[in-house]
Amino acid sequence: MYKAPVAEIAFTLNHVAGLGDALEIGRFGDLSGDLVDAILEEAGRFASEEMAPLGETGDKQGARLIDGAVKTPDGWPELYRHWREGGWNGLTAPEAFGGQNLPHMLGVAALEMWNSASMAFALAPTLTMGAIEALAAHGSEALKATYLEKMVSGEWTGTMNLTEPQAGSDVGALKTRAERAADGSYRIFGQKIFITWGEHDAADNIIHLVLARLSDAPAGNRGISLFLVPKFLVGEDGSLGERNDLFCHSIEHKLGIHGSPTCTMIYGDGKFGAEAGAVGFLVGEENKGLACMFTMMNNARLAVGMQGVAIAEAATQKAIAYANDRTQGTALGWSGADRRGMQQPNGRPAMSPIIGHPDVARMLLTMKALTQGSRAICYACAHAIDMAHHLEGDEARHWSERAALLTPIAKSFATDAGVDVASLGIQVHGGMGFIEETGAARYFRDARIAPIYEGTNGIQAIDLVTRKLPLSEGGQVRGFIAELKEIAEKVEASNLAGFGETAPRLRTAIADLEQATDWLLETQAAGKAAEALAGATPYQRLFGLVLTGAYLAKGGLVSAEDGEGDKRVLLCRFAAENLLAETTALKDRVTAGAASLEAARAVLA
């Protein structure tokens, strides 16, 4: 069973991602390291002890649609109530509406733990927090006054309604219609699919944020508006009134996250007898809905990256426990002397725990390195978001750009790692990994959605290459690469034997990243957009791998004071001498793969 790695999370937050320095200079007011530790400790306890057991049973039972109502797995409504009563929903929300206004870094650290315990469950608050953010940033004072407090407390949950059958990645193609009503509100008509927690039994009301198009709106992305559409209408006194004209038509039968109801929502069908049209309230301005939605989506992308980290962590823990427990074969050098009860009859050599076999150790170390690398990238992204919020002027702009640059990498690298690590986790379990009761398969199934939603990882790569690299005319990415070089230099200067070949490997990897970056910037500047796009995905992975190596090294440098045998140093060396070997191949794919890709399109015709 999952046990929240609180010490590892705290170390990464403080010493790799920058929280420690920020606390020291009082960047977050009087927030102390002790309070941070206490919050992490209590979140870890809740995730490990209360949430994780229900995560397992929830997967087996799944969400069910019964007579138009969605029933979540047994115990989930109580779990949700207990969780929000603990104040977790408002951790990072504005104080004005009852939140605790803590740094985003703490928010994502807690989110990691919820997702490790149950990704399906954690999706409910993830969506609510996105809705809170959009509403806080773009909603009118009246809307905020009516809705935000209940959403921050978690009494009401929130959703994002973007997707329609013909409008997925291309949200501009949506057809859901909005009509102006005489009282200044709107009436919404249409169908939305893949709506996470669109209907459920764990909260009294559900606040849908719905993208729709006014009949006189321009085509495409510039004609989209955002509406708040509550499941139950809310009276001026905050009391719940009539059922709004919307309902959950069906829920999906999915590969994973079975406990999370994925709903097809119908708006304005007149199902409840009254005049047809779901009552909606404009968020922000007419036809400016996409900008509002991006407020939700950017942080949602990092939140999805945390799902990758979370699954990787849980899968790694499970695999290491199994590999220490399961005995099979006799590994080279294994005498069995240090474990009792391992001797077999008839003089057969003692079986060793499978962790003793080099190939199993390789899998587990790969899992650990990808997990810790992904975590550091995501936390660094959260740190940049915090800095952008707490600083001003050029500094704020710098950190805002850093967050923008890191977001697609965090989302894609961590979610790919989630799938890869969960797959290795099954492999470590051998035949038992394929049996559902073991639990390793759940991580593999749950993980698979994360590279897809909130913008597929392919979309992230396009975003990274076309919108993020050019920030400050390439200055942001070049500055970041310069920082990475400093880390490599510090490793070299440390003269620690435990680092092995880390310094030269890291230097090579950073040079590969730099070359690929220059090539992409030049290629786009030369107007060859298609060539640049052909290498976007390998580039994104290259960036993530380099960051993994650099952040593991950064952590290793801090904890190397414990001596050369420090585990962080050793894991960093393993990653540098094994995983980073891939960077040159990735750079080649970026800078020299486009022509063969273009030519080979004929194969697919």
Added chain:
Amino acid sequence: MYKAPVAEIAFTLNHVAGLGDALEIGRFGDLSGDLVDAILEEAGRFASEEMAPLGETGDKQGARLIDGAVKTPDGWPELYRHWREGGWNGLTAPEAFGGQNLPHMLGVAALEMWNSASMAFALAPTLTMGAIEALAAHGSEALKATYLEKMVSGEWTGTMNLTEPQAGSDVGALKTRAERAADGSYRIFGQKIFITWGEHDAADNIIHLVLARLSDAPAGNRGISLFLVPKFLVGEDGSLGERNDLFCHSIEHKLGIHGSPTCTMIYGDGKFGAEAGAVGFLVGEENKGLACMFTMMNNARLAVGMQGVAIAEAATQKAIAYANDRTQGTALGWSGADRRGMQQPNGRPAMSPIIGHPDVARMLLTMKALTQGSRAICYACAHAIDMAHHLEGDEARHWSERAALLTPIAKSFATDAGVDVASLGIQVHGGMGFIEETGAARYFRDARIAPIYEGTNGIQAIDLVTRKLPLSEGGQVRGFIAELKEIAEKVEASNLAGFGETAPRLRTAIADLEQATDWLLETQAAGKAAEALAGATPYQRLFGLVLTGAYLAKGGLVSAEDGEGDKRVLLCRFAAENLLAETTALKDRVTAGAASLEAARAVLA
């Protein structure tokens, strides 16, 4: 829906894997190319039209255990009867027992198609064929006379009973007990787990081949004997008699292959009232059971490799169809002019099929290259098996070694490709890929067992490095590498512009393989076994990638006569300039990764 790629299969068999040449010189008697084509065509029709539809429904329904009997999905018993009446079960079986004695290459080609249509269904005949082989090679004349004809016809199915809870990869740890009976038969007592198709309703009898240990047997692998243990005892006239003392205790709830019952079998529990002890008959000699079992397992390993190819093919077909159909966004250079009905209202640019986006094209081409590369490797392995059977003396030994060398690569590379390609297939489908009804998720779930069973891919890598590389003192592998170099030279000599950088890339990749091979042979010769094992898995992948590049090139050279734009040449170039870039990193991991792996073990403690 899957459509058997008969032309592609025939091309790979004939022009890449060596069937064409063998037919031409009459290596298989009067077997003609026309007959081969006719067989492939009919197998393809059966797989596409009759098996594939039931594969989908079978996944949803799964196998069920009801009152001690296993019920396979609706329609499967009839499908099985129809299939065996078509003569497919005996395709490669000995003529003396009603088989058609066709080359193994045809057997695996047909197996690919059955597995693409339904891996869960195809497991039944796969196990039967393995049992036939073991019985034909090691069974007494009396056993063969009683059992083989019905097994070759498919009236009775076969199973392999190796695994016990404490004995998985380490089969020598098994505890199932055999006692000699007065009539020369044996009584079997014990529990076996993970028994594929151990109980079902599609055949009149089930012939279990069971590994067990006599009470006076030596410890470990040298004390294991193989027994034939039928579900129903068989009279001298071949009629079915009493129920034997064995039963299916439970079936597993698995990630995939839901239609295939995975059984826990109990032997000798006295459940059916008679004296306890399942009646078994010795196959081969006492305490020599493992050698018999290896007869089954070697071919079973290639058969599992075919599952990887099969899933990759089916997943690729599905993804290409979806990517041609689904429109989203407007790809660079897309005008929509060549497709009707794509114009959108309000002057919005036409959406393009997602296949037009470079990242989607990259995923699809990667899928296609891995599928075709895996197929070629597996067929080449089958060719080597055929040559070993049909030649004698040194030639037979050469081909037998080639088959031995190729088997772990075929098994591991193709099954890893199955998982990777199925995962990319989901990604291409976006959100729809995560919905079970779409069907892409089934491939992902089914594929995941193949890297595990019949020897995990880690076990395959150990086998490759420790037992296969040293064949003929390294002569076999060095000779093979020399053949690969010839292919690279032919590509260079062809001067075809369509090949792009294929020749130099392939040369580099082969040089990487050669260096890694030399290093492994030298390291083992120097007694540093642990160091060699640390790099076994990267080496195995390196070998598979190089073979993918070489075999795609070999096919490209043959079909390049169609002109420089030939699709095989273009796919080969894509693979060479993108996938082969990884080989240097893999070589580095082999030759320089062991120290960091060994040092980092402390991280896992």
